[in-house]
Amino acid sequence: MNKNECSCCEGELVWNSNNKAGKDSYQCQVCNLTFNQLAFCPDCKWQAEKIQACGAVSYFCPNCNELKSKSRITFQYQKNGA
Ligand SMILES: [Zn+2]
Numbered sequence: 514m515n516k517n518e519c520s521c522c523e524g525e526l527v528w529n530s531n532n533k534a535g536k537d538s539y540q541c542q543v544c545n546l547t548f549n550q551l552a553f554c555p556d557c558k559w560q561a562e563k564i565q566a567c568g569a570v571s572y573f574c575p576n577c578n579e580l581k582s583k584s585r586i587t588f589q590y591q592k593n594g595a
Pocket residue numbers: 519520521522523524541542543544545546
């Protein structure tokens with residue numbers, strides 16, 4: 514799954530800027546569910562860390578020990594636990 518898609522209704526997820534946890538959070542306005550965006554390394558499938566610098570976003574894989582281009586990162590959306 515590489516789209517901003519609700520796992521419940523397959524509707525489009527909308528960026529939710531009001532999340533309190535400071536995580537990347539997306540919301541389905543149909544189901545009223547929120548999802549955390551998780552980034553995974555395209556090479557080894559480890560979870561990559563988001564790094565924000567100078568307005569640019571990149572991802573660091575601790576397993577490969579290198580930065581990964583955002584365009585190659587695999588994103589998954591994890592439903593927020595109620
Ligand atoms: Zn939905």
